[in-house]
Amino acid sequence: MGDLERLIATATELGSAHILKVMGISACExxxxxxxxxxxxxxxxxxxxxxxxxxxxxxGRAGTKWFDVEQVLxxxxxxxxxxxxxxxxxx
Numbered sequence: 001m002g003d004l005e006r007l008i009a010t011a012t013e014l015g016s017a018h019i020l021k022v023m024g025i026s027a028c029e030x031x032x033x034x035x036x037x038x039x040x041x042x043x044x045x046x047x048x049x050x051x052x053x054x055x056x057x058x059x060g061r062a063g064t065k066w067f068d069v070e071q072v073l074x075x076x077x078x079x080x081x082x083x084x085x086x087x088x089x090x091x
Contacts, residue, residue: 007080014073021070028069029055035067042079043072051075 020026032054035043046052052075054065 007077010073010077010080014070014077017070017073029066030069030072032065032067035072039072039076042076046072046075 017028021028030038032047043052052067052072055068055071056066058064058066
């Protein structure tokens, strides 16, 4: 999948997550483990770099960290748009 296709797909996912959240159908939160399964290394790198922060952390030593899907998709869309803009400058 190219950068433009990734940008379109991620923007579509972002819109869908926003609608689900606004309509009250879903809280649109995923655990850190689920996020790593879905978005892989990109997600892990974004968390390590401080670009994504959990919206809540359960108490305890090994408390589950929960991330807002809309926030994750917004960052992913911005990254895809940046990649597309950089690529277009090299054409």
